[in-house]
Amino acid sequence: MRSIARTEAGRIAPGVGFAALLAALCVAAVSAAAVGAYTVNVLHLTDTARTILTDVRFPRVVLGLLVGSALGVSGAALQGLFRNPLADPGLIGVSSGASLGAVAFVAIAGGSALALTAFGMPLAALAGGLGVTLAVWRIARVDARVETATLLLAGIALNSIAGAIIGIVTARSDDQQLRTLTFWLMGSLSAATWQLVASAVLPIALGIAALMPMARNLNALALGERDAFHLGLDVERCKNRVVAASALAVGGAVCAVGGIAFVGLIVPHIARMLLGPDHRLVLPASAILGAILLVVADAVARVAIAPAELPVGVVTALVGGPFFLWLLFRSRREVVRA
Amino acid sequence: MARVALVALSALFFLMAAVVHEQPQRIVSLDGTTTEIVAALGAEHLLVGRDDSSTYPASVERIPSVGYQFTLGAEGILSLHPSLVLGRDDAQPRTVLQQVRDAGVRVVLLSEPHTLAGVESKIATVATLLGRKAQGKMLIARLRREDAALRRDVAERRGAPARVLVFLAISPEMTLACGPQSGPGAMVALVGAINALPQMRSCKTATPESIIAARPDVIVALTRGADMRAGAPQLRAVIGITQTPAWRSHRLYTFDSLFFGGFGPRSGRALLDLFDAVYRAN
Amino acid sequence: MLELRGVSVVTTGGRAILSDVDLEIERGALTVVLGPNGAGKTTLLRVMSGEIAPTRGTASLEGSNVRSYGPAALARKRCVLSQSRSVGFAFTAREVVALGRYAYGASDVEGSAKIDEALAVVGALDLRDRPYHLLSGGEAVKVDVARVIAQGSSIALLDEPTNHLDPRVQYDILMLFHELTKAGLTVVAALHDLNHAALFADQLLLMKDGSVVANGAPSEVLSQEMLSRVYDLPCSVARTGSGRPLVIPAYFSSEKGVLDAQCSHSPPEHDVLLVSS
Numbered sequence: 001m002r003s004i005a006r007t008e009a010g011r012i013a014p015g016v017g018f019a020a021l022l023a024a025l026c027v028a029a030v031s032a033a034a035v036g037a038y039t040v041n042v043l044h045l046t047d048t049a050r051t052i053l054t055d056v057r058f059p060r061v062v063l064g065l066l067v068g069s070a071l072g073v074s075g076a077a078l079q080g081l082f083r084n085p086l087a088d089p090g091l092i093g094v095s096s097g098a099s100l101g102a103v104a105f106v107a108i109a110g111g112s113a114l115a116l117t118a119f120g121m122p123l124a125a126l127a128g129g130l131g132v133t134l135a136v137w138r139i140a141r142v143d144a145r146v147e148t149a150t151l152l153l154a155g156i157a158l159n160s161i162a163g164a165i166i167g168i169v170t171a172r173s174d175d176q177q178l179r180t181l182t183f184w185l186m187g188s189l190s191a192a193t194w195q196l197v198a199s200a201v202l203p204i205a206l207g208i209a210a211l212m213p214m215a216r217n218l219n220a221l222a223l224g225e226r227d228a229f230h231l232g233l234d235v236e237r238c239k240n241r242v243v244a245a246s247a248l249a250v251g252g253a254v255c256a257v258g259g260i261a262f263v264g265l266i267v268p269h270i271a272r273m274l275l276g277p278d279h280r281l282v283l284p285a286s287a288i289l290g291a292i293l294l295v296v297a298d299a300v301a302r303v304a305i306a307p308a309e310l311p312v313g314v315v316t317a318l319v320g321g322p323f324f325l326w327l328l329f330r331s332r333r334e335v336v337r338a
Numbered sequence: 339m340a341r342v343a344l345v346a347l348s349a350l351f352f353l354m355a356a357v358v359h360e361q362p363q364r365i366v367s368l369d370g371t372t373t374e375i376v377a378a379l380g381a382e383h384l385l386v387g388r389d390d391s392s393t394y395p396a397s398v399e400r401i402p403s404v405g406y407q408f409t410l411g412a413e414g415i416l417s418l419h420p421s422l423v424l425g426r427d428d429a430q431p432r433t434v435l436q437q438v439r440d441a442g443v444r445v446v447l448l449s450e451p452h453t454l455a456g457v458e459s460k461i462a463t464v465a466t467l468l469g470r471k472a473q474g475k476m477l478i479a480r481l482r483r484e485d486a487a488l489r490r491d492v493a494e495r496r497g498a499p500a501r502v503l504v505f506l507a508i509s510p511e512m513t514l515a516c517g518p519q520s521g522p523g524a525m526v527a528l529v530g531a532i533n534a535l536p537q538m539r540s541c542k543t544a545t546p547e548s549i550i551a552a553r554p555d556v557i558v559a560l561t562r563g564a565d566m567r568a569g570a571p572q573l574r575a576v577i578g579i580t581q582t583p584a585w586r587s588h589r590l591y592t593f594d595s596l597f598f599g600g601f602g603p604r605s606g607r608a609l610l611d612l613f614d615a616v617y618r619a620n
Numbered sequence: 621m622l623e624l625r626g627v628s629v630v631t632t633g634g635r636a637i638l639s640d641v642d643l644e645i646e647r648g649a650l651t652v653v654l655g656p657n658g659a660g661k662t663t664l665l666r667v668m669s670g671e672i673a674p675t676r677g678t679a680s681l682e683g684s685n686v687r688s689y690g691p692a693a694l695a696r697k698r699c700v701l702s703q704s705r706s707v708g709f710a711f712t713a714r715e716v717v718a719l720g721r722y723a724y725g726a727s728d729v730e731g732s733a734k735i736d737e738a739l740a741v742v743g744a745l746d747l748r749d750r751p752y753h754l755l756s757g758g759e760a761v762k763v764d765v766a767r768v769i770a771q772g773s774s775i776a777l778l779d780e781p782t783n784h785l786d787p788r789v790q791y792d793i794l795m796l797f798h799e800l801t802k803a804g805l806t807v808v809a810a811l812h813d814l815n816h817a818a819l820f821a822d823q824l825l826l827m828k829d830g831s832v833v834a835n836g837a838p839s840e841v842l843s844q845e846m847l848s849r850v851y852d853l854p855c856s857v858a859r860t861g862s863g864r865p866l867v868i869p870a871y872f873s874s875e876k877g878v879l880d881a882q883c884s885h886s887p888p889e890h891d892v893l894l895v896s897s
Contacts, residue, residue, distance in 0.1 A: 037417030048416060051441040056412045083708030171543050182408075190411035191431035220722045222708040229671060230702065231771070232695025232723030277709035307387060307414035308405035 011276040018281075021288045028292045032299040033061045037306035060192035063200065064295040067189070067253040068263060070204040072290020074246040075264030076271065076282050077211045080218035081242045082148060088265040089250040091155045092243055093132040096162035098254035101128020102184050106177050107169045121184075122199050125255035132158055133247040146239050148225065187258035187313035189298050200256035207249025208287065214242055215279035222277070260313045262320025263290050269324075293319075363468065366415055368407045368425030371602040372448065373398055375464045376424070378603040379473045387418040389425075393562065394596050394604075412437035422467060426450055451601050452524040454485050454609070461603065477603055484606025491613050492530040500616050502526045503534040503554035503584070505576070506541045506595070508561075513576050515544035522560060522599030529613040531556070546578030556616050557584040560595035591615045621647040621806060622668060622775060626677035629663055629830075637663045638674070639830045645775075645808055645823070650801045652817040652838075653810045655827030656851055661810040664827070665777050668808060669700045681775070695723035699771040701778045705760045707752045713763045714739065714748040720770035738770035739763075742796065758789040765793060769800070776800075778809040782816065794820045814855075814867040818842055826850055839865055854879070 012020075034040075036057055040049045074089045082091070089095060105124035136158050140151035170181060217238045220228040229235050250264070271285035297315040304310050366387035367373040373392035376385055385398060389407040392398050404414040408430040415423060415438050423438055427447040439445045446467060451457050458478045465474025504522045506514040516523035517538030526533045534552035535544065559573055579585050598608050622645040629638040638660045645651050645668075653661045666672045667679050670686035679686045681697060689697065699720070707716055717738055721731040739745045744762045747755065752763060761781070768776060776797065782790040790813070797807045798820050811817050817824055817838060824841045826834040828850045834841040842865040847855045854870035871879050 037411075037414045039417070048419070048441050048443075051437075052413055052416055055440055056416070056437050080708070085709070173542070186409075188409065190409070191433045193433050193437065196433070216722065216726060219711075220719055222711060223716075223719060224702075224704050224706065224708075226671065227700070227702050227704055228722075229691060230669060230695065230700035231719060232692040234691045272709060276715075277711050278715065302411065302413065307417050308390075308403050309409070309411040309414055311409070 012274050014275060014281055017275050017285070018288075021285060021292075025288050025292050028295050029061055029065060032064070032295045033057050035299055035303055037302065055193070059194045059197050060189050060298065061295055063192040063197050063256060064189055064298045065291040066197065066200055066204050067257050067260070068267075068290035068292070068294030069287035070207060070249040070253040070290070071260065071264040071294070072267040072271075072286035072288075073208050073211050073283055074250045075290075076268035076279070076286035077214060077218060077242050078246055078264075079268050080221060080279055080282075081239060082152065083222060083224065085269065086265070089246060090159065090259075090264075091152060092247060093136040093155050093158045093162065094129040094247045094250045095254055095259050096159045096166075097132025098125040098129035098251055099185055099259060100132065100162045100166055101125040102255075102258070103166045103169045103181055104128065106181055106184075107173060119199070122196070122255040126203065126251045129251035129254055130247055132162055133243065133251075137243060145236060148239070151243075184258045186311040187260040188309070188311050189257050189294075189301075190309055191257075196256050200252045203248045203252030203255075207245045207247075207252065210241060210245035211249065212283055214238065214245075215283050218242070218279040218283075258313070260294070261317045262324070263293055263316055266320050266323055267293060363422055364418065364420045365468075366404060366418055366420040366423045367392060368404070368410065368415075368423065368429050370394065370596045371450070371460075371600040372424040372426075372464065374596070374600065374602040374604070375461055375477075376468070378477055379461075379465055379468055379470045381468050381470060384468070386420060387415065391596070394594075410434045412441075416441050416443070422446065424448070424464065424467075450521055452519075452521055453528070453601075454481055454605060457481060457601050457603070457605050460601075481603070481606045484610060488529070488606070488609050488613060491610075491617075495530060495617055500531045500555040501534040501553060502531045502556045502558060502616060503549070503552055503582075505544075505557065505559045505573070506599075508559060508572055508576055513544050513549075514541045515549070516541040516599075520599075521601055522558075522595070525598065525609065525612055528609055529616055531616050546576075549576065549578040550581045552582070554582050554584045555587070556589045556591070557582065558598070558612070558615070559590065559592050560598050561592060562595055589619070621645055621682065622808070623680045624664075624667065624677065625680070627667055627674040627679060628676040629660075629667065629672065630675040637830050638667065640677070641830075641832055643825065643832060643835060645806060647806050648801055648804050649822035650798055650807045650809065650820055651823040651825065652821035653808065653825045653827060654812075654814065654817050654841075655825075658829075659827040660830040661827060662779055663830075665700070665779050665808065665810055669698060669777050670694050671700075692723040692725075695771060695773065697773050698775040698777060699768040699773045701764060701768045701776065701781050703779050703783060705757070705764065710751045710753060712749050713744065713752055713755065713759075716752045716763055717748075717767045717770050720767035721772075723771070734770050734772060735766075738766040741769055742766045743792075757784050758786060761785060761789065761793065765796065774804070775806045775808070778807065780810050780812065782811065782813065790816070814842065814847070818865045818867065839863060842867055 033053070036052070038049070038052050040053060071089060078089060078091060079085055079087045101124040102121055105121050109120060136151065136154045137146065139154040140146050170178060173181065217233055220231045220233045221238065223231065225235050267290045268282060268286050270289055271282045275281040275285055293316065294312070297319065298312045301310040301312045301315045363384050364386045365376060365381070365384045367376055367385060368389045370391035370393060373385065373388050374394050376382065377395050377398060382395070382398065385401050387404050388398055388401045390403050390405060391407055402418065404410060404418070407425060410429060410431065412434045420443055423443055423445045425447050427449045429435060429447060435445055435447070448460055448463060451460055458481055461474050461477050465471050504516040504526065506516050506522060515535055515538060517535050517540055518524060518527060518533040519539040520541045522541070523533050534554040535548065538544070557573065557579070573579055573590055584590060593608070597604050624641050624643050627638055627641040628636065630636050641664065653664060655661050667674050668686070670689065673687050681689070686694070714735060717735050718731070720738070721728050721734065724731060736745070739748055742762045742765050744759070744766055747759055747763060752760065755763065778797065781793050785793070794816055797809065801807055801822070821838050824836065824838045825832050826841050826846065833850060834846055842857060844855060844857050847853065847857070847867065856868050856870065856873065858866040858868060860866055871877050
């Protein structure tokens with residue numbers, strides 16, 4: 001049965017879809033702020049309960065919203081740029097670069113003062129993420145043109161080089177440094193503070209703000225770069241902007257919470273399934289869906305084995321893996337012509 | 339659901355208890371050694387939370403865990419309504435411990451000592467925090483007796499010092515060995531033996547060649563939850579180990595990692611056991 | 621209108637793809653570019669479209685260098701039907717046609733009407749809500765033609781628009797552009813079918829090895845001697861009642877379809893029935 005809200009192509013009407021998404025976002029954010037290992041009675045707020053709400057849960061939920069939307073939008077934009085539904089923000093090297101920056105920081109300055117760790121680590125991660133993306137970009141640039149295929153291959157090559165360097169550093173790390181690294185490489189929102197929110201909000205907001213107006217350009221790119229140029233798109237400028245803005249948003253996200261798998265990969269798929277492939281709908285929907293997914297996954301991570309926590313990356317991968325398999329299965333049945 | 343209800347109920351119970359009686363201490367211990375100290379001071383019943391490295395005494399495993407001391411979350415700790423949080427000074431993430439402090443909870447982080455004197459002062463600090471100085475003094479006195487016995491043994495021993503190699507983790511993929519500046523590695527010098535990997539500072543990956551070149555007379559392998567015993571069949575997986583003097587003379591011993599490398603109340607006993615393993619066996 | 625002066629294109633490896641091409645495209649005409657594979661037809665179209673800059677010489681559009689226009693300004697002047705029939709993601713046919721309006725910005729008032737008009741012109745209104753990637757080859761090309769028409773430019777550059785299509789769809793596409801030239805559209809189409817060229821071309825360019833070897837009306841260009849030389853293929857050229865050439869490669873008239881050397885030197889003259897127009 002097809003509901004009235006669905007259009008002929010099997011999509012949900014944009015108005016209905018966004019109303020539902022925003023409602024779901026509110027429910028997700030409020031319930032994520034309401035649940036946790038600590039039982040908060042809103043009618044009789046103790047000092048501790050107030051601290052938990054304002055200094056522990058709220059920054060964590062806000063960080064989850066920011067990071068989730070950054071991963072969602074960047075994933076959608078990069079899938080559009082590469083015309084490849086398997087693209088994820090990690091492809092342009094930003095995630096492995098950020099990990100490299102963080103690992104290098106731990107190896108060089110690990111165990112130093114609190115203030116240095118709190119600010120130095122995210123900064124090192126952001127620098128690493130943007131640095132490796134820039135390197136990928138320069139390698140793929142020939143005569144002021146960026147070859148998208150080369151960009152992908154350069155991303156794969158630099159990812160493995162960064163992985164190798166991380167391997168070297170971890171092989172030379174002692175067990176204590178290893179533990180810090182593992183925490184960071186697994187991805188977790190548990191270090192969330194208002195400070196961390198403040199340091200992540202700028203790159204993420206700038207990145208998302210720069211990606212949103214690219215929706216029409218990404219639509220044109222669906223025809224391929226040559227046809228997009230024939231349609232009137234300044235292809236090189238568009239590619240520059242999408243990669244730079246994605247690197248900024250994902251860099252801001254990764255430097256705050258480490259590597260979180262699957263959000264950037266699956267969220268755009270859900271958005272397209274609901275609303276169709278038009279990036280003017282997919283980009284904002286991916287922002288909202290990414291925020292919902294991460295905030296809910298983090299709430300699950302916080303309460304599943306309370307008072308201990310699961311790494312949030314484990315929850316997103318646990319949800320994402322089977323979902324992705326289902327998507328593959330579904331698309332195999334639907335597509336007639338290869 | 340049952341768990342949430344239980345937490346809610348117990349929270350309610352303790353809130354009421356707090357109103358009626360003088361507030362008892364509620365301790366969350368984020369490290370196996372501090373957990374062991376609290377228990378040894380006779381205060382195990384005050385522990386409301388622990389971390390995953392807290393495995394001794396076995397009864398503490400019934401206490402809810404807040405996760406591993408290097409992957410902590412603030413709300414999990416705070417949900418146990420602690421009045422005191424104890425842990426190592428390298429617990430992670432640092433911001434989480436700051437959040438716990440900001441919620442008005444006393445957080446005391448102690449460095450990991452590598453000497454018995456350091457263990458004594460750590461015990462004294464915890465005993466003072468718990469108002470159990472008398473129990474603390476008894477623990478310290480026992481440590482001193484063990485220390486004196488060890489010093490006597492070490493002084494009386496004749497002959498060249500043995501070379502001892504300590505493995506922290508063993509798997510075919512990765513073998514971590516401990517240099518003299520790590521906790522487990524520092525044990526070796528305290529029994530008058532030589533750490534076979536002097537150039538390695540902390541616990542790091544050891545290559546087969548470096549294991550052979552280390553020429554250990556004795557090999558100590560640490561695993562979780564093992565009693566001290568001679569022989570270590572799982573060590574066969576370590577490439578290069580069969581080329582060592584220790585392997586040829588069957589001088590391989592397994593210790594529990596917390597007992598051996600934790601530098602807690604049982605460290606005196608651990609050192610005496612190590613001395614026996616290195617110099618009295620055969 | 622569209623003019624190439626001394627255009628050469630040389631690859632970075634030093635291989636010449638176009639050498640010193642001079643030509644002028646007539647306004648409101650259908651110009652067909654013929655030539656064997658590798659003759660430079662596609663590169664010629666890419667130079668005309670502003671996609672690549674010639675190594676030497678200039679391509680000018682309405683008096684200005686093609687490369688001096690910005691991408692959007694250029695898109696309002698010329699449209700291109702490439703050989704690509706792939707669209708990333710499951711856009712519907714109408715959404716694909718709507719992409720033709722890209723150059724007109726987000727606030728494109730007359731866009732919606734132009735899109736439906738274009739769909740109607742190619743007879744693809746019934747396809748509008750079908751996902752593009754599930755269309756047949758013929759349906760897909762109709763949608764792409766509608767997209768190009770919706771772009772609303774005065775020059776259309778078509779790169780082998782009849783590839784992989786059945787004879788009827790090939791005819792429909794070419795007939796459509798032929799009729800659009802009557803309404804003022806200038807069309808340049810690279811083709812392989814010599815008889816389509818003979819039937820639809822107002823102006824015919826014959827290329828070989830990066831040079832234009834013949835340029836004129838089909839009846840002048842399509843001679844036995846010229847075709848045999850350019851394609852290394854002996855043919856006979858018949859004439860229809862109205863004098864339009866009808867090209868028949870020699871292997872059609874040989875007994876077992878064999879191309880014999882004899883035939884290539886002295887092809888039979890008017891060896892087939894005349895077809896009345």
